[in-house]
Amino acid sequence: MSDFLKIEGLKAQIDADGTPKEILKGLDLTIPKGEVHAIMGPNGSGKSTLSYVLAGREDYEVTGGSAHFKGQDLLELEPEERAALGVFLAFQSPVELPGVNNANFLRTAVNAVRKARGEEELDAVSFLKLAREETSRLSMSGEMLKRAVNVGFSGGEKKRNEVLQMRLLKPSLAILDETDSGLDIDALRIVAEGVNSLRGPDFSSLVITHHQRLLEYIVPDRVHVMAHGRIIHSGGPEVATLLEKQGYKQFLEAAA
Amino acid sequence: MSENSAAAWQALTGRAGERAALLGAEGLPTRRVEAWHYTPLQSLNGIAWQEAPALEAATVKQRVEGLNLPEHDGLLVFANGRFCKELSHLPDCMDVQEYGDGSAVQPLLAGRFSAGLNAALRQPGARLHVPAGTDAGLIVMVSLTEGDGVSTHLHHSVTLDEGAQLTLLDVQLGTGQYLTNPQVDVHCADKAHLSHITQQAESHEAARLAIVGARVGERGNYDSFTLNQGGVLARQEVVTQLSGPFSNTNVNAIQLVDGARLNDLSSMIHHASPDCTSRQTVRSVLSENGQGVFQGKILVDRIAQKTDGYQMNQALLLSEKAQMNSKPELEIYADDVKCSHGATVGALDEDQLFYLRSRGVQEEQARDMLVQAFLLETVELVEHESLRDYLLKALPGHV
Numbered sequence: 001m002s003d004f005l006k007i008e009g010l011k012a013q014i015d016a017d018g019t020p021k022e023i024l025k026g027l028d029l030t031i032p033k034g035e036v037h038a039i040m041g042p043n044g045s046g047k048s049t050l051s052y053v054l055a056g057r058e059d060y061e062v063t064g065g066s067a068h069f070k071g072q073d074l075l076e077l078e079p080e081e082r083a084a085l086g087v088f089l090a091f092q093s094p095v096e097l098p099g100v101n102n103a104n105f106l107r108t109a110v111n112a113v114r115k116a117r118g119e120e121e122l123d124a125v126s127f128l129k130l131a132r133e134e135t136s137r138l139s140m141s142g143e144m145l146k147r148a149v150n151v152g153f154s155g156g157e158k159k160r161n162e163v164l165q166m167r168l169l170k171p172s173l174a175i176l177d178e179t180d181s182g183l184d185i186d187a188l189r190i191v192a193e194g195v196n197s198l199r200g201p202d203f204s205s206l207v208i209t210h211h212q213r214l215l216e217y218i219v220p221d222r223v224h225v226m227a228h229g230r231i232i233h234s235g236g237p238e239v240a241t242l243l244e245k246q247g248y249k250q251f252l253e254a255a256a
Numbered sequence: 257m258s259e260n261s262a263a264a265w266q267a268l269t270g271r272a273g274e275r276a277a278l279l280g281a282e283g284l285p286t287r288r289v290e291a292w293h294y295t296p297l298q299s300l301n302g303i304a305w306q307e308a309p310a311l312e313a314a315t316v317k318q319r320v321e322g323l324n325l326p327e328h329d330g331l332l333v334f335a336n337g338r339f340c341k342e343l344s345h346l347p348d349c350m351d352v353q354e355y356g357d358g359s360a361v362q363p364l365l366a367g368r369f370s371a372g373l374n375a376a377l378r379q380p381g382a383r384l385h386v387p388a389g390t391d392a393g394l395i396v397m398v399s400l401t402e403g404d405g406v407s408t409h410l411h412h413s414v415t416l417d418e419g420a421q422l423t424l425l426d427v428q429l430g431t432g433q434y435l436t437n438p439q440v441d442v443h444c445a446d447k448a449h450l451s452h453i454t455q456q457a458e459s460h461e462a463a464r465l466a467i468v469g470a471r472v473g474e475r476g477n478y479d480s481f482t483l484n485q486g487g488v489l490a491r492q493e494v495v496t497q498l499s500g501p502f503s504n505t506n507v508n509a510i511q512l513v514d515g516a517r518l519n520d521l522s523s524m525i526h527h528a529s530p531d532c533t534s535r536q537t538v539r540s541v542l543s544e545n546g547q548g549v550f551q552g553k554i555l556v557d558r559i560a561q562k563t564d565g566y567q568m569n570q571a572l573l574l575s576e577k578a579q580m581n582s583k584p585e586l587e588i589y590a591d592d593v594k595c596s597h598g599a600t601v602g603a604l605d606e607d608q609l610f611y612l613r614s615r616g617v618q619e620e621q622a623r624d625m626l627v628q629a630f631l632l633e634t635v636e637l638v639e640h641e642s643l644r645d646y647l648l649k650a651l652p653g654h655v
Contacts, residue, residue, distance in 0.1 A: 055610075055614050056613070056614070057610050058606070080614075080618050083613070083614060083615055083616035084616055095607045097608055097612075098633070099628070099633055100626070105625070108617055108625070109615035112615075112617050112618060165615060169616065
């Protein structure tokens with residue numbers, strides 16, 4: 001099965017003050033096993049919507065097409081079932097969870113996923129050991145495990161906390177929704193290293209970004225240009241460089 | 257009064273005898289009585305409430321042993337309104353005073369139906385006294401009620417002399433369709449500190465009309481926390497009077513209401529002296545057809561300058577049919593005060609729920625985590641650490 005993630009003719013809409021607004025307008029995308037693909041596109045092209053639809057957010061209504069992952073109909077699954085299957089979304093703006101301790105949250109999530117995958121659950125001691133190793137790897141202070149999830153975290157800390165979750169949950173498909181936004185160059189390197197460390201024959205990733213900068217650190221196998229709810233161009237890593245230099249104009253004109 | 261109301265009313269007034277006048281002449285409060293508008297008592301009318309018979313000592317012992325209570329310095333057990341001496345013990349520093357006649361309604365609670373009912377049918381409860389400068393530690397008081405169509409009306413008093421300290425865990429539970437109507441009179445003398453934690457876990461068929469009246473002297477502190485989670489209709493009424501300057505009271509509560517039940521936290525915080533502080537956080541979680549009521553009044557006398565009052569009540573509605581009625585009231589006669597209050601009612605946050613689910617957490621567990629997080633901040637207001645842990649275990653979805 002070389003087609004790990006296969007999206008065909010995907011259409012999705014959101015309710016905008018009572019009127020349905022179509023955002024994905026027949027999107028096709030295939031990511032083979034072990035590959036990292038990037039999606040670049042102007043604001044409003046539907047990049048974040050794609051990531052939410054793949055993760056199972058309920059406010060988007062899928063009106064056509066399909067999305068399969070590891071041969072399963074992704075759109076039929078609950079968000080937690082998708083997580084167990086290996087889908088992970090690193091959020092662009094992670095929510096704060098006041099009153100939910102970060103370490104407890106991480107352990108609950110890790111054990112929920114392990115249980116669903118038929119693996120043994122981790123006890124508190126072995127989990128904490130693992131979490132401490134991972135936080136230091138990401139240059140995160142151990143204090144962040146004791147705080148409420150994302151509460152009072154800086155933008156950079158929130159993104160690192162996303163990468164921490166990704167490392168702990170060991171996904172086979174990581175979707176990074178503008179994980180680079182708001183990061184300084186050091187944080188960007190750490191985040192990229194977190195993703196690269198997971199790369200391998202069983203790990204695929206969809207990196208959504210505005211900037212070529214992140215793709216200097218996470219070098220993609222393919223780059224897709226998205227506009228108006230569709231993929232309008234696909235190519236190698238050189239597409240990112242071209243976009244950085246010349247902008248989206250030529251692709252938009254070619255697609256029109 | 258309707259035909260139906262006769263059963264309850266005749267039984268209660270009959271039992272009260274000469275004291276029936278303390279009940280008033282209006283019958284059980286209806287929706288038309290402002291203080292009972294959201295918690296009318298008509299559902300109690302059809303039952304001829306009888307005095308609860310004594311329970312077997314062995315039964316009571318078994319129930320108390322099954323409670324998993326936190327480590328304590330003293331234990332007082334009441335079963336069906338009667339003191340169980342053989343199951344109770346107190347630290348040496350405390351004395352239990354003789355229970356006098358005490359039929360009058362204390363002035364602080366005048367005009368309040370629950371206090372009138374208690375005065376009319378009063379049963380002797382605990383008379384706790386902590387001498388000056390003594391820390392009596394943690395005392396647990398267990399009140400167990402079992403039976404149908406029976407009622408209990410225990411009257412307790414807790415007196416802390418100057419500089420005394422006490423933590424009182426007041427646990428109420430039972431089985432059956434009974435009515436409990438306990439009253440606790442609290443007096444904190446100057447610099448005395450009482451932490452009063454009420455765990456209301458009555459039978460889901462029971463009615464409960466509980467009332468606390470607390471007077472706090474100079475630099476004293478009455479710190480109360482109620483976990484309201486049982487009863488088909490249960491009101492916890494807390495009246496505190498800050499009667500000496502620089503005193504403080506906290507009237508915090510959590511209400512957990514499911515089924516077709518109703519829990520009510522009604523409070524009156526009376527700033528009768530200058531430079532006093534009061535803090536109130538009430539959080540309710542309502543599911544199914546559950547109803548929550550919060551009525552919180554803060555009264556600031558003209559003399560009570562530099563009052564600092566804070567009141568917040570928040571409710572989480574977990575179903576379409578759950579309901580919350582909130583009535584905050586501020587009545588302020590002083591001109592140099594700081595009083596803030598707020599109220600929110602809402603459902604669980606969909607973004608937070610999706611975040612947890614996207615990390616593999618099952619929907620039900622994710623909901624429990626968010627509900628627990630909502631309640632956690634209120635439990636953290638309880639000073640006593642082992643009591644916080646004890647209360648957290650009583651919450652839904654604890655890990």
